[in-house]
Amino acid sequence: MKEPRFTKWFAALPALNRPQRLRVLDALRPAAGLDQVLALIAQCRAAGRRCPHCQCERWHRHGHANDLQRYRCFSCRRTFNDLTGTPLARLRLRGKWLDYLDALLVSRPVRAAADTVKVHRNTAFRWRHRFLDRVKEDRPGCLNGIAEADEMFILESQKGSRKLDRPARKRGGVASRRGISRDLDCILVARDRNKQTIDAVTGRGPVSKVQLERHLLPFLDRDVLLVTDANAAYRAFARAHGLAHQAVNVSAGERVRPSRNGAIHVQNVNAYHQRLREWLAPFHGVASRWLPNYLGWRRMLDGGKVTSADQLFRLAIGLIHSER
Template identity: 45%
Template sequence: MGHSDFAELLGQLAFLTKQQRTQMRSALDSPPNTSVNAVASVLAGPNVCPHCQAPAEQLRPWGYSHGLARMRCHTCARTSNALTGTPLAHLRKRERWLRYGQALIEGVSVRQAGQSCGVDKNTAFRWRHRFLEAAATHRAEHEGGIVEADETFFLESFKGQRKLPRPARKRAGVGAHWEHIAVLVVRDRSGQTADFRLDKLDAHHIAAVLRPLIDRDAILCTDGARVYQTVARVTGLAHRAINVQQGIRVIDGAFHIQNVNAYDSRLKEWIRRFHGVATKYLENYLGWRRMMERYRQNISPAACLCEALGRFPSQQLTQT
């Protein structure tokens, strides 16, 4: 609080009622807000200048603003705080962010999250996608060994939009095959997971996401769809196809796609609780589920807040 604001506060003390004076004494005698302190500990930083990416050595203390320490960069002479350049910049009520992180862990609805945090449902909705914006980009960058890949589908949804580009379906209706969004899930045996929303389920789009992801000496394991044979030939990857339609589940005791299929099953079961996800937010929900899988029983509200800030720990630390 600035000196002028503090002087103004002191000037208003004379107008307090007896009950208000009692409440103020109680607030002053109580211990500091642990939620605020906990959030402040997570918001330490920034480690680099968010404007010019200069290293931390170029950042110098530059006072405080709105309860956050500001830093000034000697390279670009611009100031910043721990939220500058992050999806959480300019959001208010920071003392409730950890409580909202717990709501993400529990996977409750927007209304339930708003009620638990004491905010409006519209605020809870905005927070959900601000918190998930950076987490949606946190996927495995390299996978090796035996890498399983399989596609899963989500019905295209215009949930929340007033104007639809097609006739409305009945609740829980079934759309045509062209109304399904293909998501390619790629997972190796160490648990590294990446998923990609595909504009089209063909060899060109699949190869474009697999080529930079899978190590050259890895073995790609898929079902018997012909598109993956073309992908393996184009990318030069060793390929083992599992003919699931003929009842084959495992080849040579090691090659199967049960790992990625199990992940698909958990994803579909988890996402069912939201009663339909708008397609434009689908990638946020995919990132949300990947975050839950990475931390598993070690997930915490502080970890959710770090993910929302884009401070991703190394993958080795988040696997179990």
């Protein structure tokens, strides 16, 4: 629009009634969101921009495409933009991304988020897992001091799968066997007294020493005091790696045991389990294949580290490793 025409249009804005003003704001919101997203992308990538194909740091500008600056690598001669190689590559409707991230921050279900942002529910679901793809990898460097570890179990789900490896069950079904069995997904959660949290889906059925070595050992400080329940897998794990270990016999009614290093209990991690269960309930069942994404989502919200759409966007395209 040329300047004289724009000036005339702008001067007429005060004459609009309230419904008309709201229509203008709704029409302009995606454009404003797009400008903000493009600025965030450039800001996040400017410092360490390199070719995602060969990691070369020498590049030159190579035109624009789909509102994004493109670059050509001096080494491999391939082109890229600042989203190439990230989970957000080739996603459209960028002007609505920040509004959708606001919906993620308040844990809206798929359909409610789709209605809020005015996109299709399939788009909202696809966006959810694209934005959470790297969030699940953002964990603290290590747990120190007193670290509590315990498992929680939820029913294995193949929701959304076209082929099942077991007989189908009705929504809200129950396991075919009592107790801890292969019908349940095991979620390991470890949390220190500084509220730093790590979690992992270890597989189906009870946790084993090998699984603890894979999912827990890399995140434990050598001087940590590991507090768990009386599960024998933790005792064998701690003995094999020379870790200080205290067990609380919860099944016998033991809750807290005094110690010179601090109270020995697993109440912090069990409280986290309770909050996680309550948070998952409105989603009406989470497919096991997506469970790690939901764990990262909940960990992000529980830590209170990410409180705005801008922060969540930075996390979605590049990890932010920081203390919680």
